[in-house]
Amino acid sequence: MSNHTKFFINGRWVEPVKPALLDVIDPSTEEVCTEIALGSSADVDRAVAAAKAAFVSFSTTTQLERLSLLKKILGIYNERFEDVASAVHQEMGAPIDFARNAQAWSGRAHLESTIEALERFQFSEPRGNTLVVREPVGVCALITPWNWPLNQIVCKVAPALAAGCTVVLKPSEIAPISAVVFAEILEAAGVPAGVFNLVNGTGPEVGQALASHPDVDMVSFTGSTRAGVIVAKCAADTVKRVAQELGGKSANIVLDDADFEAAVTKGVDACFSNTGQSCDAPTRMLVPANRTEDVYRIARAAAAKYQHDGQASEALGPLVSEAQYEKVQRYIALGVQEGATLLAGGAGKPRGRQRGYFVCPTVFGDVTPEMAIAREEIFGPVLSILPYDNEESAIAMANDTVYGLAAYVQSGDIEHARRVAVRMRAGSVYINYPSWDTRAPFGGYKQSGNGREYAEWGIHDFLEIKGVVGWGS
Template sequence: MRKYLKFYIDGHWVPPETPKQISVINPASEEVCGYISAGSIVDVNRAVTAAKRAFVTFSRTSREERIELLQRVLAEFRKRLGHFGKAVTEEMGSPASLADEAHVPSGILYLNAGIEDLKTFKFEEDRGTTRIVKEPIGVCGMITPWNWPISQLVCKVVPALATGCTMVVKPSEQAPFSAYIWAEVMDAAGVPAGVFNMINGLGPEVGAAIASHPGIDMVSFTGSTRAGIEVARAAAATIKRVTQELGGKSPNIILEDADFETAVSHGVRSVMSNSGQSCNAPTRMLVPTTRMEEAAAIAKRVAEVTTVGDPNDGVSIGPVVNRSQWEKIQRLIQVGVDEGATLVTGGVGRPVGTGKGFYVKPTVFANVKNHMTIAREEIFGPVLSILSYENIDQAVEIANDTEYGLAAYISGSDTKTIRVVASQLRAGQVSINGGGDATAPFGGYKLSGNGREVGEYGFHEYLEIKAVLGYGSKPTAK
């Protein structure tokens, strides 16, 4: 039983202002596996005060000092890999293999990438007699999600440290364990007091307090579009910058000349991974009308060998994060049936062999129309919708006919055609034939958010731009 009841503020572990606790539920067992404290506006005020004080000196550190700091953080992170993996599995149900091979290593990747980007990033440049200076924006509020808990935390903290910002973090109360271990890493690495502060609590209380706080200069939020809208509303009164990575309903266009076995199989596995709890999952598969039956048969085969169960038992996918998510997914699967989509495999109810735990059957629908609920709403579970198109123009039209725009996927053999299609898709990332780059800028169009995370482009969100006019002018003679 984990008990993480203190907050990390101004370089110290401190008790909350009010001793109110939140239970953390293990989604594989539906039992309480730990407790965290519920913060309040008073705790946020304390953290912001510490962060503002620390910003005065940390914002003036050199590039070399911040590189050295990030290297120390990386060294301490490596010492705790096993602890992070166990925490992610326990808090959100990730299979141990996925936690150890994807969730946790992403932290190393983001740290290494941040260090390398910082070495060459241009904080100053001259344009004629004007000097353009990129300065740290100030105190940053960070609200992180439960579906990739350590990954999303690290990809926010790294650019903030790299650019000289200080921060106040609120992890998801659904998956707070790995964030607590991260705070221990920051402490062990010798991050200066007040630079990193972490408070646990509920979104409507701590999250809202961070978003609306006049002492916070920007907010970086990852989560649902609904919650992102509330964060933006809370932040509006103080005119702070808000960057958001929100929901998705990503299209996966499989062209007529693609290797169907490979493309469909990869698409199904990508949807099922992490129990479908990835905002960029390719949940709308688009195939030529004449290939629908073939695609459905391949998808059925792949989905039915996707093992579901205890995340410590070597399964493909574990549970979804909590009861409310499980109930939402069950409701949407039933809606898919009721609206006339063809249920290829899966369906409502728990998979055979599972008892307690928020387990969902790997589910595939075929003959889905883009107006159907399962093609419009983000289900956030292991559910794939297969849609048909008559020609490439219609495929692009269907792909873009969504309020989201986080990611898109294309498979095919003709490079020219693929590139033309990619240029027409309204999405922040487009993956061609399974191509991946974890250090590429990540973020979306439309209701999928604004701003970008990761790498050099992620740095820009934490910087203000100052133009110093006449910087290069020669002094006027007296």
């Protein structure tokens, strides 16, 4: 609690330059659970200066030294695992089992996969008479979202440190508690002063100051496409590298040879996971037009298990904030207005819920591609089911979006699924709901961003390439 109103800069917990506090709301109760300090450009200047000074020595550490550091971080992360899960449970309202088994787990998994990748990573290689060298890019600003706080913090911080970079982290001010716990973990692991710095604050005050700072060499941003455009524009004047993981409206094609009972049920579950607050959630389910009656029956049954009956469902927490709640309510009303068929859920809070930003998990049928609920990112448990006439039209419909973060394909024939998967214009394609793989590259096409995260793909993004010609002479 004592560190919630401080920043971690140059190896110490410090007070902000200009004192300002923000309430943090527990979305399951709508009550204040703590407060954090809000940073300013002056705090950004302090943190960037610390990172810049630390880069001189940290960039020259050996691969083995950085491996040892990451392993220490992992060890202490495991010791504080319950603290991490408790933080996410409080700041997001995530059910505690989900906070442990998905949210906190993801931080551990990214540390493990980054360590594995670093153990085999080649930072230099001879090519004829030239030595190709991969060197740390420099001071990195890491701006992370509220929906998967540990996932996005660790899959940026771990590869940045693995590469030899120094960082300034700005987590979401909506869900900042887990970031404070993570900073305490790095402090306990003995991360050298200035290598990792934490400044809380808003996007306009801290995020934009980091993105435009002349001493920041790279920005890694995860958030909405709208905010990503602002970050890129702020970074443009200093021509710094920008890596972005942005919005999504992922299609889930159920092919005619799929097991419909399993494919539709798991598709509803995947859309509703994390209360629909995932950028790669399969929110558009594309199904054969001649099977819609079966699909709608299965989808209704799958959604029904999430309905509240006087008590909270352990499978579905609240949305993260009042603003997010109101946004999802607007989209549900818009879906009805546009003429989609409401199969499950609908407007308002679930029965028995007067407090908390809980929503009714909602399924729409008879959705057409031009409807807003089929085109815009809702970021809540709202599934749109779109009928298709043939496979070619399904593929065209799936790719007809400004986004390209993820796509899903369901089929009883793996070769059939593979043929469709390779035609998806998305950074990640998932066949028959596989397990989460933190060793696979993650990132988007089109307006879903650029760059890739996870394991060695993340390390590559924090490196510059140098060619030393004549090395072999």
